[in-house]
Amino acid sequence: MMKTITKFAMLLCAIVVFKSVSGNAYAASMLTLADTGGKPVTVSFDDLANLPATEFYTSTPWTDGVHKFLGVDFNVLFDTYGITADTVRILALNDYSVMVPANVLREDRAILVYQQNDAEMSVREKGPFWVVFPYDSDVRFQTDMYWSYSVWQVKSIDGQN
Numbered sequence: 001m002m003k004t005i006t007k008f009a010m011l012l013c014a015i016v017v018f019k020s021v022s023g024n025a026y027a028a029s030m031l032t033l034a035d036t037g038g039k040p041v042t043v044s045f046d047d048l049a050n051l052p053a054t055e056f057y058t059s060t061p062w063t064d065g066v067h068k069f070l071g072v073d074f075n076v077l078f079d080t081y082g083i084t085a086d087t088v089r090i091l092a093l094n095d096y097s098v099m100v101p102a103n104v105l106r107e108d109r110a111i112l113v114y115q116q117n118d119a120e121m122s123v124r125e126k127g128p129f130w131v132v133f134p135y136d137s138d139v140r141f142q143t144d145m146y147w148s149y150s151v152w153q154v155k156s157i158d159g160q161n
Helices: 002-028 045-049 074-081 102-107 144-149
Strands: 030-034 041-044 054-059 066-073 087-092 097-101 111-116 130-132 154-160
Touching: 041 045, 045 111, 054 111, 066 074, 066 130, 074 102, 074 111, 087 102, 097 102, 097 144
Parallel strands: 030 154
Antiparallel strands: 030 041, 054 066, 066 111, 087 097, 087 154, 111 130
């Protein structure tokens, strides 16, 4: 009888752990977008993947070698979800945030990456969403300013006044 109760308790714990981990993974693959004073919109990984995609190859200070990055161009993202603010706050899962002029994201070919080397990115791999610039295409992208804009584990993008 005690072995049965112990096995049941272990199974119940495993189910609870699985549910909490899978629930967190699901929550992590959601992105919240809002323009200044607008109602936040929750966007799924699939919603982003269904938008026109942009890809480029570049190295980064945080990875070894050149990688293929696939994601949504910020022009497409902002136009699709009505973000018109001059500045946006990009917030990561660990609550790191940075204020970025929207025109920098629009004009400097940044993408909100959702795949690296043809694979979805886990939180451990800087995913599920990462702001990436084509660093190798212009030396001005290889500066502290642009690196600070390169938020990984992005959970929200909010327009600011």
